[in-house]
Amino acid sequence: MKPWKKNLILALVVIFAVVSSFFIGSWKGFYAGLNWNREEDAALNGSIQATLLKKIRQQKIDDAIKMLESSLDSNIVTYWAYSLKINKSIFDHYAPVARNQYGPNFMKNIAKYRKEYPSRADPYGKALIDKTLAEFDQK
Numbered sequence: 001m002k003p004w005k006k007n008l009i010l011a012l013v014v015i016f017a018v019v020s021s022f023f024i025g026s027w028k029g030f031y032a033g034l035n036w037n038r039e040e041d042a043a044l045n046g047s048i049q050a051t052l053l054k055k056i057r058q059q060k061i062d063d064a065i066k067m068l069e070s071s072l073d074s075n076i077v078t079y080w081a082y083s084l085k086i087n088k089s090i091f092d093h094y095a096p097v098a099r100n101q102y103g104p105n106f107m108k109n110i111a112k113y114r115k116e117y118p119s120r121a122d123p124y125g126k127a128l129i130d131k132t133l134a135e136f137d138q139k
Helices: 005-057 059-085 088-092 101-116 123-137
Strands: none
Touching: 005 059, 005 088, 059 101, 101 123
């Protein structure tokens, strides 16, 4: 075999190895980050639930309601930021897939609750929450 063919084959093998390792590393890193996020989220939610349960057992119902109301408002604003404002998921950029419609159905339930029990957030936050839920209140 001629030397230039050997060098070409060697170069192609090296390029393939580098590109393959980049994609495999990116894929594994993406899922590692996703799993770390789930782990932290589970720990955070568990901590909040433990605090709420403690307050309920101590008969501090108003404190527990305030915590839950704040958490609900935070979730509404997060939904607005990721679904209504951006209107794209990070996955839409790399692997567009059909999305289920659970989020809007859940938001309808939140809109019904907020209609009966309005948010006590600051004026800017309340306006954003009301604007977000108005879309689901009509459906």
